[in-house]
Amino acid sequence: MLEHSPRASAPAPAALIVALAMALVLLGAAPAALADPSDEPTPPEHAYTADGQDVQGGASLAQATTVAPGIHRDSFERGAESTSEEGTEKYYRVAVEDGERVHAAATIAAPPYPDGRPEDDEGLGLAIGFRTAGGDTCTSDDDFAGEDMTGDGPVTAWAVSEAVGPDGCSGEELFLRVARQGSRAADEPLPVEIQVAIQPPGIGGGAPAVDEEVEDDGASPASPVDDQPIELGRAFAAATPLEPGSHVVELVPGETGMVSTQVREGQRLRWRTEVTAQPDGGKDVLALRAFNAAREQVTVGGGSWAAYDGDPIAGGGMAAPVDLGNRSSELRAVQSAWLPGTHTIQLQRLQLPADAEPGAEEPLRLILTLEVEGEVAPDAVEGTVLELGETTSQRDGLLGSSGGLGRVAMFVGAGLLTVTALVTGVAGILVLRLRRR
Numbered sequence: 001m002l003e004h005s006p007r008a009s010a011p012a013p014a015a016l017i018v019a020l021a022m023a024l025v026l027l028g029a030a031p032a033a034l035a036d037p038s039d040e041p042t043p044p045e046h047a048y049t050a051d052g053q054d055v056q057g058g059a060s061l062a063q064a065t066t067v068a069p070g071i072h073r074d075s076f077e078r079g080a081e082s083t084s085e086e087g088t089e090k091y092y093r094v095a096v097e098d099g100e101r102v103h104a105a106a107t108i109a110a111p112p113y114p115d116g117r118p119e120d121d122e123g124l125g126l127a128i129g130f131r132t133a134g135g136d137t138c139t140s141d142d143d144f145a146g147e148d149m150t151g152d153g154p155v156t157a158w159a160v161s162e163a164v165g166p167d168g169c170s171g172e173e174l175f176l177r178v179a180r181q182g183s184r185a186a187d188e189p190l191p192v193e194i195q196v197a198i199q200p201p202g203i204g205g206g207a208p209a210v211d212e213e214v215e216d217d218g219a220s221p222a223s224p225v226d227d228q229p230i231e232l233g234r235a236f237a238a239a240t241p242l243e244p245g246s247h248v249v250e251l252v253p254g255e256t257g258m259v260s261t262q263v264r265e266g267q268r269l270r271w272r273t274e275v276t277a278q279p280d281g282g283k284d285v286l287a288l289r290a291f292n293a294a295r296e297q298v299t300v301g302g303g304s305w306a307a308y309d310g311d312p313i314a315g316g317g318m319a320a321p322v323d324l325g326n327r328s329s330e331l332r333a334v335q336s337a338w339l340p341g342t343h344t345i346q347l348q349r350l351q352l353p354a355d356a357e358p359g360a361e362e363p364l365r366l367i368l369t370l371e372v373e374g375e376v377a378p379d380a381v382e383g384t385v386l387e388l389g390e391t392t393s394q395r396d397g398l399l400g401s402s403g404g405l406g407r408v409a410m411f412v413g414a415g416l417l418t419v420t421a422l423v424t425g426v427a428g429i430l431v432l433r434l435r436r437r
Helices: 011-033 324-328 405-436
Strands: 070-076 086-095 101-108 125-131 139-147 152-161 173-181 190-199 245-251 256-263 268-277 285-291 297-306 313-317 341-349 364-373
Touching: 070 086, 070 173, 086 125, 086 190, 101 125, 101 173, 125 139, 125 152, 139 285, 139 297, 152 341, 173 190, 245 256, 245 341, 256 268, 256 364, 268 285, 268 297, 268 341, 313 364, 341 364
Parallel strands: none
Antiparallel strands: 070 190, 086 173, 101 152, 101 190, 125 173, 139 152, 245 364, 256 341, 268 313, 268 364, 285 297, 285 341, 297 313
16 A cells, blocks of 8 residues: 655645636736726717727627626727728627517717817717627618718617517527727727617507608797706617707717607607807807617708808607507618617717817807607507617616726635636645545
């Protein structure tokens, strides 16, 4: 029978020390996998600021990250040489059942130029669509909204999958592909918000509410209750809720503000802006866009327009009252007015050119009027039509914005769990070795 010499048992404490050292290294490294990229540029307070739960998409279908309905925030490393070319692409896995569709949207924004927009424009955008596990395309509709040719402010792209089942997309999961486009800040990582929603079977059938688009020049002028500018949200998830009525808004060049209001079936959103104070020599351009709860653009006669002193008023409205049946309309504008619930209005003052006159960067003041026309339909659906998940700001929760205490606590907790597991494993090995002596 062989005897164990003291030398043979000596490595045990050394092994423990090495294992503990490795555990401490892992503790320090654990947060790095989840931390936001440190090279992302920080937007100024008046610019669009990405929000949502942190996620890291995969580089292929096989590596796709599973996501649930809600708003997620990922970082896309690089852009491309032109708006039509693609840079970083990522994949996300969504569990589905027969008859369901997936609605997805993605928003990207680069911080405004510090010295004004340069003479040569740099585009910014996103490509978005769905694939099956076999790699087949499974997108029934897609589009985008924003100043993609100049990369000025947020650009949002959205897509809707075909229905899952024998006559549509096969499988128990779909794969969302998102790719960054354009040369704007091409060498810098930019955050991208990704919103995912599930549409249950049987939603959106029936005839459209109207056969022709409703022509609308905008809401009726109304005096604001308060003459002080309202506080604007800086992301879809942090949009400022507003009741119908008039509100004073101030915008500096490059500013994007988000507000929201409720529009139910049978109702129609109308809007009006009136510039009341503009900097001397300013040749400003404003943009107003409306989006439904799935972050799909709703036609309200918006877009970009010059806010010159000679024509300070603009307005428009939905092309139809909201109705689930509008999805079957052949008119694109009527199709867009289909989803009841929270509608987000994006109001933007575009950046001035670098050679703008002195003083043109002063705030521009306007009156924003939102009007919800019509009565709620007697058979209007109750609650949320789509499974939206969490769509409000995550900044005050566990998965808050970059640097939040909640995220730090999560990282530390993950590191401690790693250390605990390693120490427990090493201790178990040592106990077994001691028992064998």
